[in-house]
Amino acid sequence: MPARSRGSKLHGRQNVHVEVEPRTVFAGRILYRGRIIPAELGVSEEGRILKVAPSVRGGRRVDLGEALLLPSAIDLHVHFRDPSPPGSVEDFQSGTVQAALGGVGAVVDMPNTDPPTTSVERLEEKGDRFRAKAEVDGLLLAALRTETRVEELAAQGAGFKLYMAPTTGDLAAPPGTDLRPLLERVARTGAPVHVHAEDPRLFQEGLYAVDPEGWAAKRPARSEISAVRSLLPLAEGLRLHLAHATTVEAVELARGAGWSVEATPQHLLLAATAHQDARWKVNPPLRSVAERDALFGSFKTGRVTMLASDHAPHALSEKERPFPEAPSGMPGVETMLPLLLEKVRSGDLALPTLVAAAARRPALFLGLPRGHLAAGMEANFLVVDFRDKTRIRARDLHAPCGWTAFEGREGIFPRAHYLRGRQIVEDGEFVGDHTGLLLSRGDGAGASLPAAPTPRTAPRPSSSPNPSSAPSVPSPSA
Ligand SMILES: [Zn+2]
Numbered sequence: 205m206p207a208r209s210r211g212s213k214l215h216g217r218q219n220v221h222v223e224v225e226p227r228t229v230f231a232g233r234i235l236y237r238g239r240i241i242p243a244e245l246g247v248s249e250e251g252r253i254l255k256v257a258p259s260v261r262g263g264r265r266v267d268l269g270e271a272l273l274l275p276s277a278i279d280l281h282v283h284f285r286d287p288s289p290p291g292s293v294e295d296f297q298s299g300t301v302q303a304a305l306g307g308v309g310a311v312v313d314m315p316n317t318d319p320p321t322t323s324v325e326r327l328e329e330k331g332d333r334f335r336a337k338a339e340v341d342g343l344l345l346a347a348l349r350t351e352t353r354v355e356e357l358a359a360q361g362a363g364f365k366l367y368m369a370p371t372t373g374d375l376a377a378p379p380g381t382d383l384r385p386l387l388e389r390v391a392r393t394g395a396p397v398h399v400h401a402e403d404p405r406l407f408q409e410g411l412y413a414v415d416p417e418g419w420a421a422k423r424p425a426r427s428e429i430s431a432v433r434s435l436l437p438l439a440e441g442l443r444l445h446l447a448h449a450t451t452v453e454a455v456e457l458a459r460g461a462g463w464s465v466e467a468t469p470q471h472l473l474l475a476a477t478a479h480q481d482a483r484w485k486v487n488p489p490l491r492s493v494a495e496r497d498a499l500f501g502s503f504k505t506g507r508v509t510m511l512a513s514d515h516a517p518h519a520l521s522e523k524e525r526p527f528p529e530a531p532s533g534m535p536g537v538e539t540m541l542p543l544l545l546e547k548v549r550s551g552d553l554a555l556p557t558l559v560a561a562a563a564r565r566p567a568l569f570l571g572l573p574r575g576h577l578a579a580g581m582e583a584n585f586l587v588v589d590f591r592d593k594t595r596i597r598a599r600d601l602h603a604p605c606g607w608t609a610f611e612g613r614e615g616i617f618p619r620a621h622y623l624r625g626r627q628i629v630e631d632g633e634f635v636g637d638h639t640g641l642l643l644s645r646g647d648g649a650g651a652s653l654p655a656a657p658t659p660r661t662a663p664r665p666s667s668s669p670n671p672s673s674a675p676s677v678p679s680p681s682a
Contacts, residue, residue: 224248224249224254225262225263226246226247226248226254226255226260226261226262226263227247227248227249227263227264227625228246228247228263228264228265228266228625229244229245229246229247229260229261229262229263229264229265229266230244230245230247230266230268230273230583230585230622231243231244231265231266231267231268232244232267232268232269232270232271232272232273232587233270233271233272233273234256234272234273234274234577235272235274235555235556235559238554238556240272240555242258243256243257243258243273244256244257244258244259244260245260245273245577245583245585246260246261246262246263247263247583247625248583248625249625250624251582251583251623251624251625251626252580252581252582252583252624252625253577253578253579253580253581253582253583254579255579256577256578256579268587268620270589271587271588271589271619272587272588272589272590273577273585273586273587273588274307274559274563274577274585274586274588274618275559275563275564275567275574275575275576275577275581275584275585275586276307276308276309276310276340276563276574276584276585276586276621276622276623277306277307277308277309277511277540277541277562277563277566277586278308278309278310278311278312278562278563278566278567278570278572278574278575279303279308279310279311279312279511279512279513279515279537279540279566280312280398280445280447280466280510280512280566280569281312281314281398281447281448281466281468281512281513281514281515282299282303282311282312282313282314282513282514282515282516282537283313283314283316283317283372283514283515283516283517283533284296284298284299284300284311284313284515285299285317285318285517286299286313286317286330286333286334286337287317287318287319287329287330287333288317288318289318293517293518293519293603293604293605294517294603294604294605295333295337296313296333296334296336296337296338296342297337297338297339298602298603298604299311299313299515299537300337300338300339300340300342300640301339301602301634301636302515302535302537302538302601302602302603303339303340303537303538304339304340304621304623304628304629304634304636305538305602305617305618305621305629305632305634306537306538306539306540306541306542306617306618307541307542307586307588307617307618307621308340308513308537308540308541309340309341309574309584309621309623310340310341310342310343310566310570310572310574310584310643311340311341311342311343311537312342312343312344312345312363312398312570313330313334313342313343313344313345314345314365315344315345315346315347315365315373315375316347316365316367316371316372316373316375317330317373318373320347320373320375321344321345321346321347321362322346322347322349322351322352322375323346323353323357324353324356324357324360326346327344327346327357327360327362328360330344331344331642334640334642335640335641335642337638337640338638338640338641338642339628339634339636339638339639339640340623340628340636340639340640341623341640341641341642341643342640342641342642342643343361343362343363343570343642343643343644343645344362344642345362345363345364345365345398346362346363346364346365347364347365347367347375348364348365348366348386348390348397349375349377349386350377350381350386352364352386354386354389354390354393354395355389355392355393357395358390358393358394358395359393360644361644361645361646362395362644363395363396363397363398363645364390364395364396364397364398365397365398365399365400365447366383366397366398366399366400367400368399368400368401368402368403368404368431368434368435369400369402369403369404369407369423369427369431369487370404371400371487371532372487372516372531372532372533376400376404379404379405383435383438384438387435387438387439387442388441390442391440391441391442392441394443395443395645396443396444396445396569396645397442397443397444397445398445398447399431399432399435399444399445399446399447399463400447400448400487400488401428401431401432401435401446401447401449401454401488402423402427402428402431402487402488403427403428403430403431403434404427405427405430406424406426406427406430407422407423407424407427408421408422408423408424409422412528413527413528414526414527414528415476415479415480415481415527416476416477416479416480416484416485416489416490417476417477418527419476419485419489419490419527420476420489420490420491420492422489423487423488423489425450425451425453425454425491425495427488428449428450428451428454428488429451429453429454429457432446432454432457432458433457436457436461439461439463444458444461444462444463444464445463445464445465445466445569446458446463446464446465446466447466447512447514448466448467448468448471448488448512448514449465449466449467449471449499449508450467450471450488450489450490450491450495450499451491451495451498451499452495452498452499452501452502452507455467455499455502455507455508456507459507459509464509464510464565464569465507465508465509465510466508466509466510466511466512467499467502467503467508467510467511467512468511468512468513468514468536468540469511469513469536469539469540469543469544469610470484470486470490470514470534470536470609471488471490471491471496471499472496472499472500472503472544473496473500473543473610473613474490474496474609474610475490475491475492475493475495475496476489476490476491476492477492477493478493479609481523481524481527482523482524482525482527482530482531483520483523483534483607483609484534484609485523485527485530485531485532485533486514486516486532486533486534487532487533500552503553503557503561504552504553504554504557505557506557506560506561508561509560509561509565510561510562510565510566510569511540511541511544511558511561511562512540512566513536513537513539513540514533514534514536515534515535515536515537515540516532516533516534516535516536517533517534517535517603517604517605518530518531518533518534518605519605520605520606520607523607534608534609535601535603535605535607535608535609536608536609536610538601538602538603539596539601539608539610539615540562541562541586541618542594542596542615542616542617542618543596543610543613543615544558544562545558545588545590545615545616546593546613546614546615546616548590548616549590549593549616559576563575563576564576570643570645570646571645571646572643572645572646582624583622583624583625584622584623584624585621585622586618586620586621586622587618587619587620587621587622588616588618588619589616589619590616592616592617592619593614593615593616594614594615594616594617595612595613595614596608596610596611596612596613596614596615597611597612598611602634617632618632619631619632623636623639623640624639626639
């Protein structure tokens, strides 16, 4: 790799400017201050963006024409079911292939596996499994329970998932548990807590739900609002993140207390009343058309800060059981971004809002040098053409479970996906070769770092790009 060093004489310091030639220059268009403009990305051998400018010299050129280069999405909520008993419908390999094809370059995997992620040993074992199979990057959460060894797990870089109500894996604290001592310990580590917010005391246990609308009545919207409210007095010093929000009231309560908030495509785009069977059974449930539309309104204005899939596949045979016995959850990591890109194409959503929710804010939340296209960031990006409107068909997707709740809807899938400058999707086909890394919060290179109370917002490149040539295009401000 040609790298020229020259001493910095200007300031008389010992630092050395290393001028690195881009290995590859990608020419296309990028989002810049809310506009789409032509630009070129110079990417180093190691997969960092060295420069973004109208013209970048050096290296191999990849001309992407009029196509749009967008940062890879980061999905803060997946269940890749690894480890799980034999016969499971997913593992880290199949899950990360779907992520790659759907434009997701990093995932946060949930701890309700079998066995669950409840100790440092389990976290390490899961990390080994991830490293052995992953095609995109990932971080692992640990389950937060009263017996959880919070300090040890946080020191390993893990964030936490708090289940306030029973769902797949049964990791919820018994109702009435005093969470204050546990949450005070987490607050001292600085690790974030992703909250599954449903208050089981408000579930209508006597209600026999036979369809998604009944499920929504059984686990009503006010149980979500109550769960958020119950955590507010305990939240001092905590970094809280509301998972899969379904109501604007819960969003506003959480935002008012400084939490971040994610919403899923299913809660943004689907309604309980439109569907009859257990493929649309999820926790928390799909809501009414009015609640869904209000949530999408909050997403459009950025009040919902992030997008996440809650990818939670089950075999179709499981979902075809009678509604009350069928498990909750649906696949979604491959369709999350395409569904929302279609909303951009149709004019229902601003592109900067989507990029902020899908890439930039999750990267800031995790403290990772990615999520926007600027010098110093990892070159994790998608090639998108808004003319590529596709009807979503389960048979064209890559989920081993073989079904999607979004059958027949339209999506825009990325043509190509690059992770650290290496191509993992080409013409909509997966071409990766075990590119994924196990990451920790505040980290870009796969090593564990001590927990930090706030994410680093502007990681620096290890070398300064040459400042003397064409002016750099700053990162989009979205
Ligand atoms: Zn989930």
